[in-house]
Amino acid sequence: MYGLVLEGGGARGSYEIGVFKAIEELNIPVKAVTGTSVGALNGAFFVQNRLQEAYDLWYHMDNRLVLNTDTDTYSELINFDLKKGNWKKYYSYFTHLFSNGGLDISPLKDLIHKYVDEERLRDSDIAFGLVTVSLTERKPLEMFIEDIPEGEIHDFLLASAYLPGFKQEKLEGERFIDGGFHDNTPINLMTKKGVKDIIVVRLKAIGFSQKPKEKDLNIIEISPSEELGSMLDFSMDLARKNIVLGYYDAMRVLADHVEGFRYCLKNVPDDAYFEEFLMHSSDSLNEKLAKELSIEMGNPKRTLFEKIVPELAFLCDLKDTDSYKSIFIKMTEIIAEYYGINRLQFYDYEGFFNVIGDRFKEQNKKRGNTTRDWKHDPALLDKLPEMLKKHSIFKKAFKIPLLLKLLQIIEETEQKELT
Numbered sequence: 001m002y003g004l005v006l007e008g009g010g011a012r013g014s015y016e017i018g019v020f021k022a023i024e025e026l027n028i029p030v031k032a033v034t035g036t037s038v039g040a041l042n043g044a045f046f047v048q049n050r051l052q053e054a055y056d057l058w059y060h061m062d063n064r065l066v067l068n069t070d071t072d073t074y075s076e077l078i079n080f081d082l083k084k085g086n087w088k089k090y091y092s093y094f095t096h097l098f099s100n101g102g103l104d105i106s107p108l109k110d111l112i113h114k115y116v117d118e119e120r121l122r123d124s125d126i127a128f129g130l131v132t133v134s135l136t137e138r139k140p141l142e143m144f145i146e147d148i149p150e151g152e153i154h155d156f157l158l159a160s161a162y163l164p165g166f167k168q169e170k171l172e173g174e175r176f177i178d179g180g181f182h183d184n185t186p187i188n189l190m191t192k193k194g195v196k197d198i199i200v201v202r203l204k205a206i207g208f209s210q211k212p213k214e215k216d217l218n219i220i221e222i223s224p225s226e227e228l229g230s231m232l233d234f235s236m237d238l239a240r241k242n243i244v245l246g247y248y249d250a251m252r253v254l255a256d257h258v259e260g261f262r263y264c265l266k267n268v269p270d271d272a273y274f275e276e277f278l279m280h281s282s283d284s285l286n287e288k289l290a291k292e293l294s295i296e297m298g299n300p301k302r303t304l305f306e307k308i309v310p311e312l313a314f315l316c317d318l319k320d321t322d323s324y325k326s327i328f329i330k331m332t333e334i335i336a337e338y339y340g341i342n343r344l345q346f347y348d349y350e351g352f353f354n355v356i357g358d359r360f361k362e363q364n365k366k367r368g369n370t371t372r373d374w375k376h377d378p379a380l381l382d383k384l385p386e387m388l389k390k391h392s393i394f395k396k397a398f399k400i401p402l403l404l405k406l407l408q409i410i411e412e413t414e415q416k417e418l419t
Helices: 010-025 038-047 053-059 071-078 087-099 108-117 118-123 154-162 189-190 236-254 271-279 283-292 300-315 322-338 351-367 378-383 392-397 399-418
Strands: 001-005 030-036 127-134 139-144 176-178 199-200 218-221 265-266 346-348
Touching: 001 038, 001 189, 010 038, 010 053, 010 199, 010 236, 030 038, 030 176, 030 189, 038 053, 038 108, 038 127, 038 154, 053 108, 053 236, 071 087, 108 154, 118 154, 127 154, 127 189, 139 189, 154 176, 189 199, 199 236, 218 236, 236 265, 265 351, 271 300, 283 300, 283 399, 300 322, 300 392, 300 399, 322 351, 322 399, 346 351, 351 399, 392 399
Parallel strands: 001 030, 001 199, 030 127, 199 218, 265 346
Antiparallel strands: 127 139, 127 176
16 A cells, blocks of 8 residues: 655646556555645545546646636736736736735635545545645644544645735634645655555646655656646646556556656566567677767677677766667667657567667658757767767767667668578
């Protein structure tokens, strides 16, 4: 049984909904949820087992579901999409905002009351906790639901998500501010329930996160592999993008049958397969790879395992101790991402390499500008001085064309050996 810790991050919370989808699909048992700000709001959905409703809400998200404001002007301002001739409108908007005491979050209040059933939340088999900060008492509050008085759960959920800029109101006679000002990633609150196996969902948002006090924790972290956008951009397109991203990031981390660093790969052979592949590589291929990597050639097999493979690991930002499989996967992912191959879908191992191979062949058939820019043209490597090509800084700077050239060498050598 796992604990689920949900980081705060405003509109970036849509990412957590994608993670929920993966957890549900993989049937991962969760016995406790702690969250801050939007993490607390999303956590309330999870604990109530209202995952489909959470998905539907975020999938159809709109600024007007959270804020009572001029959404067009608001969107222009938060996205820095300022238009000439609109300065008077922007001035009027800010004047109204300040005179009103901040952004009106009445729609957010309505959402909390609509989707959070206090009785259902309290009766759940999953423990639930949240973090907020009392401005009145000048102290942080880390609370499980049993610590919250009856009838006040809606107010404390809102208190946890009270971002600066929101119109300040008293809740239960006190003023609160977003829990991210104390602990945006409430792992320590989770450990108060004695939970050691913890899934942490990061949103990479502004906020303070306390270091875990407990030792020997098994923390599994799911973190966005792309930017999630503004914390205040509650637009539908961004929410939908982040839901998908959260799902695939979570599947890559949580699913035993899915591997990859940035892509989701299935049916990947074990490390012995890749070791066998290397063992059967021809001396001719090893010599060509060594030459391209500016490695002094000795015994072909020893050079391959002692020099070429560590050099490939270095290029891929991996360690010498990483598996052969990891090196192969990372190399192909770098090339796939350069070619713009969609990350957010599942690939069978063989299918993934076929997609890359097809794209590579397409590029090689073209003449002239065979790549998207000169810096990534493999032909560039042939024009550089040998002394420069040996330098590690050069190799890292020209990683893409170097990997493309190695792929070209492998492709051409295999074709010759087949014929």
